[in-house]
Amino acid sequence: MKDSVVGASFRVLAAPGPFATALWRAEFSPRGLRRLSVAPKSAGIEQGNGREMAQSDPRLKRLKKLIARRMAGQRGDLDFDEFDLTDAPKFHLEVWRAMHAIPFGEVMTYAELAGEAGSPLAFRACGQACRNNRIVLFIPCHRVVSSTGIGGFAGGLHWKRALLTLEGQSSIVNPKS
DNA sequence: CACAATGACCAAT
DNA sequence: ATTGGTCATTGTG
Numbered sequence: 001m002k003d004s005v006v007g008a009s010f011r012v013l014a015a016p017g018p019f020a021t022a023l024w025r026a027e028f029s030p031r032g033l034r035r036l037s038v039a040p041k042s043a044g045i046e047q048g049n050g051r052e053m054a055q056s057d058p059r060l061k062r063l064k065k066l067i068a069r070r071m072a073g074q075r076g077d078l079d080f081d082e083f084d085l086t087d088a089p090k091f092h093l094e095v096w097r098a099m100h101a102i103p104f105g106e107v108m109t110y111a112e113l114a115g116e117a118g119s120p121l122a123f124r125a126c127g128q129a130c131r132n133n134r135i136v137l138f139i140p141c142h143r144v145v146s147s148t149g150i151g152g153f154a155g156g157l158h159w160k161r162a163l164l165t166l167e168g169q170s171s172i173v174n175p176k177s
Numbered sequence: 178c179a180c181a182a183t184g185a186c187c188a189a190t
Numbered sequence: 191a192t193t194g195g196t197c198a199t200t201g202t203g
Binding site for chain 1: 183184187188
Binding site: 089090091122123124125126128132 | 195196198199
């Protein structure tokens with residue numbers, strides 16, 4: 001029952017920049033998207049435990065299409081119930097849900113997000129939950145910034161910068177006056 | 178179970 | 191630049 005999990009690695013056509021050579025990896029269970037990650041071209045992506053899925057799989061094609069839209073600076077979302085987040089700690093789920101609700105092009109601080117998740121004082125634990133995000137891009141952890149600056153990003157800050165730039169938040173990427 | 182340790186933090190020195 | 195505060199999760203005994 002654990003092994004109707006399938007995954008695939010792929011690229012998406014994008015304008016020159018970090019995403020042009022990025023390698024994506026997605027994993028699906030029958031319940032939905034289990035994981036989505038990006039890595040630079042050269043880096044080996046963790047292979048997951050499931051089998052490889054066909055590149056022609058409808059779920060994958062739809063995902064690629066959405067990603068391509070986002071790489072072009074346009075909107076494109078997945079509903080929260082399209083993710084399979086089972087086996088995640090409860091608090092993480094709360095935070096991820098709140099994070100999912102941050103609109104395209106907007107940002108929120110870790111503290112604010114903690115409040116949205118129902119634990120205003122858990123801003124630090126909130127950072128943990130962000131770090132543990134499994135669905136890059138569609139659970140927009142890049143829209144969560146620190147009160148003093150841009151904050152962090154698991155797997156490389158350059159992704160966060162690039163994503164925020166795509167959404168018109170260059171003022172955060174380049175703190176100017 | 179009961180701890181101690183660990184953060185993609187924050188606000189006030 | 192430093193510090194003390196806060197909190198869920200994870201690791202250790």
